[in-house]
Amino acid sequence: MILYLLRRIVYAIPIALAVGFVCFMLVQIAPGDPINAIVPPDAPADVVEQVRKDYGLDKPLPVQFALWLSKVVVGDLGRSLATGRPVWSDLRTAIANTLTLAFTASSLGFILGCVLGGLAGTFRGTFIDRTAVGVAVAGVSVPHYWLGMVMVVIFSVQLNWLPAMGAGPGGSSDWAWDWDHMKHLVLPAVTLSVIPMGIVTRTVRGIVAEIMNQEFITALRGKGLTRSGVFFHVVKNAAPNALAVMGLQLGYLMGGSILVETVFSWPGTGLLLNSAIFQRDLPVLQGTILVLAMFFVALNLLVDLVQTALDPRIKRA
Amino acid sequence: MSTATTPTAAEAELAVQSRQAETKSLGYWAGVFKRVRRDPVTIVCGALLLLMLLAIVFAPLIAPHDPYQGSMIRRLRGIGTLGYPLGTDELGRDIVTRLLYGGRLSWFMGIVPVIFAFVIGTTLGVTAGFMGGKVNMAIMRTTDIFYAFPSVLLAVAISGALGAGIFNAILALTLVFIPQIIRVAESVTQGVRNLDFVDAARASGASGFTIVRVHVLGNVLGPIFVYATGLISVCMILSSGLSFLGLGTKPPEPEWGLMLNTLRTAIYVQPWVAVLPGACIFVTSICFNLLSDGLRQAMDVKG
Numbered sequence: 001m002i003l004y005l006l007r008r009i010v011y012a013i014p015i016a017l018a019v020g021f022v023c024f025m026l027v028q029i030a031p032g033d034p035i036n037a038i039v040p041p042d043a044p045a046d047v048v049e050q051v052r053k054d055y056g057l058d059k060p061l062p063v064q065f066a067l068w069l070s071k072v073v074v075g076d077l078g079r080s081l082a083t084g085r086p087v088w089s090d091l092r093t094a095i096a097n098t099l100t101l102a103f104t105a106s107s108l109g110f111i112l113g114c115v116l117g118g119l120a121g122t123f124r125g126t127f128i129d130r131t132a133v134g135v136a137v138a139g140v141s142v143p144h145y146w147l148g149m150v151m152v153v154i155f156s157v158q159l160n161w162l163p164a165m166g167a168g169p170g171g172s173s174d175w176a177w178d179w180d181h182m183k184h185l186v187l188p189a190v191t192l193s194v195i196p197m198g199i200v201t202r203t204v205r206g207i208v209a210e211i212m213n214q215e216f217i218t219a220l221r222g223k224g225l226t227r228s229g230v231f232f233h234v235v236k237n238a239a240p241n242a243l244a245v246m247g248l249q250l251g252y253l254m255g256g257s258i259l260v261e262t263v264f265s266w267p268g269t270g271l272l273l274n275s276a277i278f279q280r281d282l283p284v285l286q287g288t289i290l291v292l293a294m295f296f297v298a299l300n301l302l303v304d305l306v307q308t309a310l311d312p313r314i315k316r317a
Numbered sequence: 318m319s320t321a322t323t324p325t326a327a328e329a330e331l332a333v334q335s336r337q338a339e340t341k342s343l344g345y346w347a348g349v350f351k352r353v354r355r356d357p358v359t360i361v362c363g364a365l366l367l368l369m370l371l372a373i374v375f376a377p378l379i380a381p382h383d384p385y386q387g388s389m390i391r392r393l394r395g396i397g398t399l400g401y402p403l404g405t406d407e408l409g410r411d412i413v414t415r416l417l418y419g420g421r422l423s424w425f426m427g428i429v430p431v432i433f434a435f436v437i438g439t440t441l442g443v444t445a446g447f448m449g450g451k452v453n454m455a456i457m458r459t460t461d462i463f464y465a466f467p468s469v470l471l472a473v474a475i476s477g478a479l480g481a482g483i484f485n486a487i488l489a490l491t492l493v494f495i496p497q498i499i500r501v502a503e504s505v506t507q508g509v510r511n512l513d514f515v516d517a518a519r520a521s522g523a524s525g526f527t528i529v530r531v532h533v534l535g536n537v538l539g540p541i542f543v544y545a546t547g548l549i550s551v552c553m554i555l556s557s558g559l560s561f562l563g564l565g566t567k568p569p570e571p572e573w574g575l576m577l578n579t580l581r582t583a584i585y586v587q588p589w590v591a592v593l594p595g596a597c598i599f600v601t602s603i604c605f606n607l608l609s610d611g612l613r614q615a616m617d618v619k620g
Binding site: 141 | 458461462463465466467468469470473474475477478479480550554557558561562563564574577581584585588589591592594595596598599602603605606607610
């Protein structure tokens with residue numbers, strides 16, 4: 001067990017390095033000389049050369065990567081070309097906001113998905129099952145940015161119940177858990193929750209149906225266990241896999257919230273990425289993607305470890 | 318007397334056997350077709366998609382207006398306007414026409430990356446699964462790196478760095494789907510590789526290439542294909558999403574995601590017109606998803 005833990009952690013290191021390399025390469029594959037993003041196009045040639053030297057852009061790629069990496073590991077993601085501020089200072093609030101949104105959405109999706117999937121798996125082939133499967137297919141097939149627009153049309157434009165944009169009154173981007181802020185969270189979180197809802201429903205339905213078909217359930221029933229007693233056993237057996245799916249979904253939502261954040265002008269990493277792309281602010285683009293991807297790597301690792309700890313059937317050498 | 322009219326036990330046995338032989342001799346694809354025919358959901362989805370495909374292919378013949386020709390005096394008309402049944406957009410262009418033409422690019426960008434990824438991913442995945450050892454290690458560990466990115470983030474990162482454009486969007490989406498197909502291809506190939514008939518072929522002196530071509534591909538293409546059809550739905554949502562962000566197609570080209578983006582400003586004027594392009598993406602994507610589920614069941618693919 002300890003050995004497995006260590007091996008899994010050690011294995012995550014090359015992955016993290018490779019992810020860093022991909023993020024580093026993002027700036028390299030961008031069209032044009034990276035120097036043009038730093039100096040104005042009409043700068044004299046000797047100034048350009050000086051800047052190139054200062055930034056280490058005259059060195060070979062592997063050296064540049066090593067230089068970049070040595071800064072990144074101490075938290076220096078460079079400076080934004082648009083604002084001149086360190087990338088990390090803008091990224092910090094954005095990540096907190098995205099985490100608030102993604103966590104709320106994935107919890108909501110997880111609860112709904114477990115209920116729907118559990119019911120569908122228990123009552124297979126019935127009307128409940130067909131409805132749940134239909135909802136799940138719709139959840140994974142819907143373009144969620146469009147669903148967000150429909151929500152805005154219904155709840156903001158027509159009914160005027162909830163705000164359509166931003167994360168707080170007066171366009172503030174600092175989050176607080178009060179009603180003024182929370183009513184801004186409702187529409188984006190519900191919109192974003194349909195994806196994990198669909199996926200969790202499908203997964204839980206499959207897991208529950210498989211468990212219900214196993215002999216030990218029949219044995220428990222034969223022993224005269226009540227419905228709720230059997231239910232407890234089903235949950236115990238389904239939990240590790242369901243939790244793993246949930247964990248990964250949180251990671252997907254962190255990285256995938258850009259579309260929903262754009263629709264609702266939610267001041268998170270997605271909105272930051274969006275503006276970075278259109279201002280060609282490559283350091284912000286690179287830093288944001290790096291942090292989100294690292295978060296995903298860490299989450300993957302955590303999910304794996306928790307799953308192994310929870311499920312004694314998984315014996316990994 | 319009676320033996321002439323009623324069949325003897327032996328004859329009856331023979332009849333049952335021949336009937337069994339008949340059902341057995343039914344080819345694999347005939348069986349798949351038979352199962353699809355009994356699945357109303359799959360039939361309806363297939364028919365809807367076919368109808369849409371015909372509509373977008375023959376868009377120039379059925380579209381009532383020009384997709385690029387706007388007019389400042391009839392901007393943002395509502396649904397049910399005379400001559401413009403689904404209204405007009407922010408530049409006064411007919412929505413029906415734009416939706417018909419828009420489907421062309423949306424379908425193109427939803428399917429082409431999956432085809433590219435299918436070809437490249439299958440090649441790499443089957444190679445990795447069949448060769449094993451160091452080749453497998455190299456291909457699968459590279460795949461792991463791309464798996465470390467959530468797919469939306471990877472697509473946005475690549476096309477964001479490369480800049481807007483159809484070609485860049487297709488490239489980004491292809492790169493997103495290749496690792497997913499490699500994983501499926503590798504795992505089914507490993508399953509087939511250990512079966513007895515592969516050993517038999519090897520014992521009879523067949524080369525590795527021949528074994529893959531004759532024995533492996535036939536058994537792995539089905540599952541990979543079904544998996545790939547499931548990706549079309551995701552790809553359509555993602556590619557329209559990229560256009561929605563302004564990273565895919567550029568105006569004035571009609572494309573559902575881009576239309577959704579430009580109509581977003583009109584959400585307080587004509588809310589129901591503004592959400593129409595998204596409804597098209599939704600219907601197409603759900604049909605592809607259900608079609609893929611139907612195929613999976615009909616072809617008896619597990620997973």
